[in-house]
Amino acid sequence: MDRRSEIIFEHPEDSKEQQNLVMFKDFLSRSFGTSEFTSESAGDFSEDSSVKAVYYPKNSEEITVKDPSVRSTRFSKHVMYLISGYDSSGDFQNKRRYKEFYALRKILVDQWPGCTVPQLPPKQAIGNLDNEFVESRRKQLEHFLRQIARLNHLYGCDEMQEFLRGPPKFHRSDILTKQINWKLIALRYQNVFSQFSGFQRTPKVEKEIGELLGHLNNGISNLDTLIISCNDTFASACALESCFIRLVTDINSTKRFFHEKLQEYPIGPTTINPFAHLIYWCKNNTLSINGLIESIYKQYELQKLKTKLLGKIEEEKVKIAAIDKGKKRVIQFFNKKPNEFYKGVIESEILSLKSNVEDIDTILNLSSALVMFHEFPNFKQQKAQELLTELKNLKETCDDFFQVFIEKLSNIDIFDN
Numbered sequence: 199m200d201r202r203s204e205i206i207f208e209h210p211e212d213s214k215e216q217q218n219l220v221m222f223k224d225f226l227s228r229s230f231g232t233s234e235f236t237s238e239s240a241g242d243f244s245e246d247s248s249v250k251a252v253y254y255p256k257n258s259e260e261i262t263v264k265d266p267s268v269r270s271t272r273f274s275k276h277v278m279y280l281i282s283g284y285d286s287s288g289d290f291q292n293k294r295r296y297k298e299f300y301a302l303r304k305i306l307v308d309q310w311p312g313c314t315v316p317q318l319p320p321k322q323a324i325g326n327l328d329n330e331f332v333e334s335r336r337k338q339l340e341h342f343l344r345q346i347a348r349l350n351h352l353y354g355c356d357e358m359q360e361f362l363r364g365p366p367k368f369h370r371s372d373i374l375t376k377q378i379n380w381k382l383i384a385l386r387y388q389n390v391f392s393q394f395s396g397f398q399r400t401p402k403v404e405k406e407i408g409e410l411l412g413h414l415n416n417g418i419s420n421l422d423t424l425i426i427s428c429n430d431t432f433a434s435a436c437a438l439e440s441c442f443i444r445l446v447t448d449i450n451s452t453k454r455f456f457h458e459k460l461q462e463y464p465i466g467p468t469t470i471n472p473f474a475h476l477i478y479w480c481k482n483n484t485l486s487i488n489g490l491i492e493s494i495y496k497q498y499e500l501q502k503l504k505t506k507l508l509g510k511i512e513e514e515k516v517k518i519a520a521i522d523k524g525k526k527r528v529i530q531f532f533n534k535k536p537n538e539f540y541k542g543v544i545e546s547e548i549l550s551l552k553s554n555v556e557d558i559d560t561i562l563n564l565s566s567a568l569v570m571f572h573e574f575p576n577f578k579q580q581k582a583q584e585l586l587t588e589l590k591n592l593k594e595t596c597d598d599f600f601q602v603f604i605e606k607l608s609n610i611d612i613f614d615n
Contacts (some may be wrong), residue, residue: 260284261347263340266332269295277332279339281362285353290362296321299339301369302361306352307492308378312500312565314493314573315352316345317485334478341482351390384557387564394567403566407494410574414491421480421487428473428480435472435599472595479588483581490577493569500562507555514548 261283269278282291299318306315319338325331346352361368368374388395521537521544 261340261343263336263343266336268327275327277327277335279336281343283343283362287359287363292362292364293366294361294368296335296339298361298368299342301371301374302357303342305357305374305376306346306355307496309355309357309376309383310352310565311383312493312497312561313351313568314349314489316342316489317492318342319481319485337478338482338485342485345486380554380557380561384560387561391564391568394564394571397563397567399563399566403570407497407566407570410570411491411494414487414494417487418484418491421484425477425480428477432471432473472592472599475595476588476592479584483584486577486581490569490574493565493573497562497566497569500558500565504555504558504562507551507558511548511551511555514544514551517544518548 263279263281265280266277268275276295278293278295280293303318319335357373360373518541521541
């Protein structure tokens with residue numbers, strides 16, 4: 199188990215909390231030995247109609263976004279991307295535009311509050327049809343879908359499946375008009391994340407989440423700096439390339455002094471950017487980290503909403519106290535209804551508010567546990583391995599970058615017999 203998880207379980211404030219946390223600690227030590235969210239750890243989908251028993255592809259690389267094509271409408275142009283892949287339900291293939299990716303993410307954030315949903319590359323009004331921009335966006339949209347494919351609760355929900363397999367114009371689908379129902383969301387969380395049912399969001403957990411937020415923000419800053427450094431280093435590499443090209447050109451030009459027959463050596467700038475993959479990795483992970491940060495802020499919003507509802511409950515209790523003292527409301531002077539009627543209405547409102555508080559509390563507890571003890575530790579493990587792979591690839595690419603010039607120089611026959 200991650201050291202950050204262990205800190206939370208030190209010195210619980212009371213025996214009940216200690217019992218819950220010890221139980222949960224034992225669960226964590228037994229459950230999270232791998233970086234994948236397996237079908238067993240994802241909960242039982244059978245009782246929740248909004249999450250089907252569709253398991254993500256064994257290899258998220260099976261989902262691809264390719265063949266971008268420009269479509270023209272009466273007033274504008276947009277790019278369509280071909281999405282294809284395979285999962286336990288079979289093959290799927292569909293064409294979607296950026297607007298539909300945006301609509302998908304919005305409904306996922308609304309229906310899975312407090313859970314991490316990877317972010318999309320930002321909108322761009324100018325130059326969004328340029329080939330270089332389209333290719334960059336294609337890669338990031340593919341990364342977005344592959345990240346969702348690692349999260350079974352998102353991948354198996356109705357909205358995601360309709361996006362992958364549904365009819366055209368997903369952004370106009372009726373499924374996107376689904377209203378937020380705290381009761382249904384809480385029931386879904388209890389079902390899908392049942393392994394976290396013993397967890398309570400305590401002040402110690404609040405502190406840890408705040409520290410996690412600080413680390414994630416530092417990570418964003420470091421990635422931004424790394425992108426700038428990569429771009430600066432590549433600019434220097436391009437300048438070095440230009441010097442090599444001029445040097446080879448000068449050497450070639452001296453041939454005419456030694457031989458009448460001048461054999462021109464084909465020289466052109468290389469297209470290799472040793473840092474291209476690392477830059478894309480940084481950009482993709484900036485989006486992933488921002489998704490984690492957004493989920494934490496959403497938890498704060500849920501906490502504020504819970505506090506607001508508790509305040510309303512107290513206000514309603516004050517009204518009941520006033521009725522019990524025989525005070526009448528202004529409206530009673532017009533409709534002549536007795537105090538018991540309005541007391542019943544207020545008590546019903548209090549029950550409704552308390553139900554909402556309980557549901558939000560359930561969502562808050564389960565989503566906090568998911569982020570802290572599953573998504574973040576797995577994210578660290580996954581990204582550390584990815585970075586190691588990227589650095590190994592960078593070393594090989596840099597070798598290739600300079601090998602181009604070595605071959606050009608070694609193949610020059612100055613005296614050309």
